[in-house]
Amino acid sequence: MGPRVGAATIAGLAALAVVAAPPFFVHLATLVLIFALLAMSLNLLIGYTGLASFGHAAYFGAGAYAAAVVTLRYHAGFWLAAAVGMAASGLLGALFGLLATRSRGVYFLLITMALGQVTWGLAYRWVSLTGGDNGLPGVPRPAFALGWPMDDARGFYLLALLAVTISLLVLALVVESPFGYALRGIRESESRMRTLGYPVWGYKYAAFVTSTLLAGASGVLHVFLNGFVSPVDLHVSTSAQAMLMVILGGSGTIGGPVVGAASLVLLQNVLSTVTRRWMLILGVLYVLVVLYAPGGIVGLLRRRRPRAWPERGPARP
Amino acid sequence: MTALRLQRVTRRFGGVLAVHDVSLEVPVGIRLAIIGPNGAGKTTLFNLVSGEVLPTTGRIEALGTDITRMQPHHRTAIGLGRTYQLTNLFPRLTVLENILLAVQALERTKYVALRTWRAYPHLFERARDMLARFALWDVRNVPVAELSYGEQRELEIALALGTRPRVLLLDEPTAGLAPAETQRVLALIRDLPRTITVLLIEHDMAVVFGVCDHIVVLDHGEVVATGTPEEVARDPRVQQVYLGTRV
Numbered sequence: 001m002g003p004r005v006g007a008a009t010i011a012g013l014a015a016l017a018v019v020a021a022p023p024f025f026v027h028l029a030t031l032v033l034i035f036a037l038l039a040m041s042l043n044l045l046i047g048y049t050g051l052a053s054f055g056h057a058a059y060f061g062a063g064a065y066a067a068a069v070v071t072l073r074y075h076a077g078f079w080l081a082a083a084v085g086m087a088a089s090g091l092l093g094a095l096f097g098l099l100a101t102r103s104r105g106v107y108f109l110l111i112t113m114a115l116g117q118v119t120w121g122l123a124y125r126w127v128s129l130t131g132g133d134n135g136l137p138g139v140p141r142p143a144f145a146l147g148w149p150m151d152d153a154r155g156f157y158l159l160a161l162l163a164v165t166i167s168l169l170v171l172a173l174v175v176e177s178p179f180g181y182a183l184r185g186i187r188e189s190e191s192r193m194r195t196l197g198y199p200v201w202g203y204k205y206a207a208f209v210t211s212t213l214l215a216g217a218s219g220v221l222h223v224f225l226n227g228f229v230s231p232v233d234l235h236v237s238t239s240a241q242a243m244l245m246v247i248l249g250g251s252g253t254i255g256g257p258v259v260g261a262a263s264l265v266l267l268q269n270v271l272s273t274v275t276r277r278w279m280l281i282l283g284v285l286y287v288l289v290v291l292y293a294p295g296g297i298v299g300l301l302r303r304r305r306p307r308a309w310p311e312r313g314p315a316r317p
Numbered sequence: 318m319t320a321l322r323l324q325r326v327t328r329r330f331g332g333v334l335a336v337h338d339v340s341l342e343v344p345v346g347i348r349l350a351i352i353g354p355n356g357a358g359k360t361t362l363f364n365l366v367s368g369e370v371l372p373t374t375g376r377i378e379a380l381g382t383d384i385t386r387m388q389p390h391h392r393t394a395i396g397l398g399r400t401y402q403l404t405n406l407f408p409r410l411t412v413l414e415n416i417l418l419a420v421q422a423l424e425r426t427k428y429v430a431l432r433t434w435r436a437y438p439h440l441f442e443r444a445r446d447m448l449a450r451f452a453l454w455d456v457r458n459v460p461v462a463e464l465s466y467g468e469q470r471e472l473e474i475a476l477a478l479g480t481r482p483r484v485l486l487l488d489e490p491t492a493g494l495a496p497a498e499t500q501r502v503l504a505l506i507r508d509l510p511r512t513i514t515v516l517l518i519e520h521d522m523a524v525v526f527g528v529c530d531h532i533v534v535l536d537h538g539e540v541v542a543t544g545t546p547e548e549v550a551r552d553p554r555v556q557q558v559y560l561g562t563r564v
Contacts, residue, residue, distance in 0.1 A: 170431075178421055178437070179430035181410075185418045188407035195367050197393030197422035197480055 003302075007255065015161055019154050026153040027225070032265045033160040034221045037167055039245035039257030041214030046243070047252030048175055049207045050187030051101070054109045055116025056215050056242050058096070059089040061123060061234030063216030064223035068136040069129065078142050078150065078224065085220035086213055092119070093212025101204040104190060113236060120234040135230025139223055150224075160221050164258075167214055172254045174210075183207055244282065248289050250296030259297050318381055320345045320484045320514035321366065326375030328361055328538075335361040336372075337538035343484075346511040350525040350546075351518050353535035354558065359518045360402060362535070363486050366516075367399045368392045379484060394423055398482025400473045402489045402518070408462035412453050415461055415472060416444040419479025443479075451475045451505075467498040474505065484514045491524055503527055534558070 018029040038060055045051040066088030070076040076084065096115045103111055123130045130136065141150055149155040174180050182203055185193045194200050223229045232238070241264065249260025264282070271278035293300050321343040328336040336358045343349055351359050364370035366377060368389035377385045384392050407415050417434065420443045421427045434440070448454045451471050456464060461472065474490060487506070491499040499521070506515060506528050519525050525532065525546065532549040534542040536558045542549050549555055 173433065174430050176433040176435075177430045178427050178432075178434055181414065181418060181434055182427055184410060184414075185407050188409055189405055191369065192401070192405045192407065192476070193418070194389040195369070195393060195399050196419055196476065197390045198427065199388070199390050 004255075011255075011258070012165075018157065023153045026157050028265065028269060030153065030157045030160050030221075030225055032262045033157070033164045034218050034225060035242070035245060035265055036258040036261035037160075037164050037218035037221070038215055038242050039249065039261045040164075040167060040171060041211045041218065042242050043246045043251055043253075043257045044171065044175075044183075044207055044211045044214075046246050047256070048180065048187060049183045049204060051104065051204065051208070052109045052243070053100075053112040053208075053211070053239075054236070054243060055096075055112035055114070055119075055239050056211075057234050057236065057238035058116040058119035059093055059212040059215035060219040060222070060238065060242070061119060061229070061231075062092045063089040063219030064229040064233055065123060065130060065136070065219075066216075067220045068139045068223050068229045071139050072136060081224075082217070082220045085223075086216040089216025089219065090209060090213040093209045093215075097205050097208040097212070101201060101208050113239070116234070116236060116239055120231055120236070123231045123234050130231075133231065135228060135232075137228045139227045139229070141224050141227060156225060160225075163217060163221065167217070168254065168258070175254065179203070179206075244286055246296075248285070248296055250298030250300075250302075253296070253298045253302070256296050256298040263297065318345055319343060319378070320347075320380060321516070322378040323366075324376040324378075326365060326372045326377060328358075328365060328370060329373045334538045336365060339375075339535075339538070339540055341533065341540070341543075343514060343516065345483075345514050347531050348506070348515045348517065348529045349531045349533060350529035351516060351533050351535060352520070352525060353541075356537075357535040358538040359535055360488060361538075363399060363488055363516075363518065366392075366486060367397060393480055393482070396481075396483035397486070398477040398480050398484070399486035400477045400488055400490060402492065404466075404469045404473055406461045406469060406472060406476065409460055411458050411460055412464070412472060413444060413448065413457040415476060416447050416453075416479055417441070419476045420444050420447065422480050447475050447479060467494055470494060470498070471502065471505075474502065483512065485509070485516070487515065487517045489518050489520065491519070491521055499524065 018026055021029070038056065042053060042056050045053050063085035067081040067085035070084045071081045100108055100111045100115065124132060141156065143149070143151040148159060150159065182193070182198055185198070186200055186203055190200050219233070222233065245260035245264050246257050247260070248263060249258065250256030267282070268278060271281055289296060319342055321341065323339055323341040326336060326339045327334065339362065351362065353359055361370060365372055366379070368384070368387060371386060376383065379392065380396050382395050384395070407418065417440055421440050424440070426437055426440070448457055453468065453472060453475065456468065461469065464472065470490065474487065477485060490506070491502050494502065503524060509515060517529060529546060532544065532546055533540060534549060534555050541558055542552045542555045544552070
């Protein structure tokens with residue numbers, strides 16, 4: 001636990017120190033947090049349950065669109081819009097999950113990708129609701145929400161930091177719980193879990209819906225950060241980015257998605273100022289990580305040491 | 318009471334009759350060996366009983382309950398347990414975590430998501446007892462992928478016993494084991510209380526004759542013979558399809 005607590009303390013202090021930085025960096029740090037939340041939600045599926053979702057942009061986008069629509073059309077406040085956004089992505093997840101969680105492996109990947117593309121097509125074509133290709137611009141961010149100042153970048157950054165911290169703590173608890181270990185068991189062998197007596201489908205479905213709720217929260221934060229949502233947010237490239245963050249940072253670890261999101265968002269911002277072909281560099285990076293560091297950045301840093309549970313020994317003969 | 322009753326069970330895979338019209342009564346407490354050449358339908362029979370494959374026709378009953386179409390995890394709850402021919406464990410989890418998953422499988426705590434596993438010491442107590450019984454205590458914190466093959470086979474049985482089954486299906490428990498390891502597994506099976514009914518798929522005749530009191534011979538999905546080991550060994554049809562002329 002020592003190194004973990006140390007890493008968490010350093011990350012926490014660095015996160016708070018961002019407040020003193022110029023607005024551009026605060027904006028960038030907020031983006032990191034938002035994508036960290038998306039990657040964390042995806043990691044619950046990829047890293048712990050062994051389900052590689054390749055359509056997570058759908059739930060990210062559903063949250064963003066729902067929040068934008070209720071804000072623009074019905075002048076809903078921030079918290080109501082956030083609740084509606086998360087509910088929308090959770091409902092979409094509950095519906096799509098019925099189809100997707102019956103499968104596993106590459107079939108799960110293909111089904112989630114197809115469902116993601118359906119959602120993208122819907123956002124693109126349902127012009128009266130979504131604005132089509134133009135998206136929904138001008139989503140206002142309220143000056144205050146429940147007394148929380150949101151008019152400047154710092155206030156919103158702190159809100160995102162709070163959301164990510166809470167999600168991180170809850171997820172850290174969940175993956176150490178009996179439920180979390182059952183998910184790991186499903187990742188390792190579905191058939192064994194089934195004959196041991198676990199309702200495997202129920203676990204996969206619960207993990208899927210939980211994950212889509214978190215992805216929705218991330219989408220809500222994203223639309224209020226930029227004041228804008230468009231079909232690009234739902235595109236398969238957004239899904240791919242989220243997956244890349246999980247794998248780059250280290251799937252199946254609590255800190256991995258945060259590290260992956262930070263690396264990728266910062267790298268994108270630096271590279272895109274240098275070359276238009278930054279996607280190519282990311283692609284090469286992805287191949288290198290998969291080949292030489294399957295545990296991601298966190299996997300490289302962490303010594304391979306299985307967890308020792310505290311317990312008393314058996315009575316020796 | 319009968320532990321297991323199969324009534325005219327058939328399973329078809331496309332054009333292949335993997336299990337054909339099998340009827341079987343297994344009384345509580347016996348050690349039943351299921352033998353037969355490769356492809357005779359032995360593992361399919363186990364899959365039908367554990368629920369991983371559903372019968373095309375026929376009826377299966379376990380411990381007085383109709384389980385023909387029941388989900389596998391419900392079958393475990395009424396007292397079925399099984400092992401696999403190809404080791405089927407949780408390779409990236411430690412030995413202790415594997416056993417913990419087994420002992421909590423039928424506990425309500427398995428649904429708890431907002432408390433850590435450490436909050437349930439009674440699970441650890443049971444896991445500890447299982448590990449001590451199987452001489453796996455010293456490797457408890459080793460990921461299963463790093464265990465020797467023999468240790469993995471023993472853990473395979475330990476996992477099945479973790480849910481306290483009353484009917485235990487062992488699919489080739491000694492396949493690929495060294496003689497000393499085979500003897501350990503045999504002793505383990507012999508020591509199981511007679512309240513547990515054991516069905517065993519096995520190719521090693523020494524094992525069959527060593528622990529089993531009944532034998533069912535399958536060939537091409539059909540029951541060719543049943544009886545005590547001596548009766549089956551004398552059966553001319555069995556000698557023809559399976560045992561060869563040497564026995």
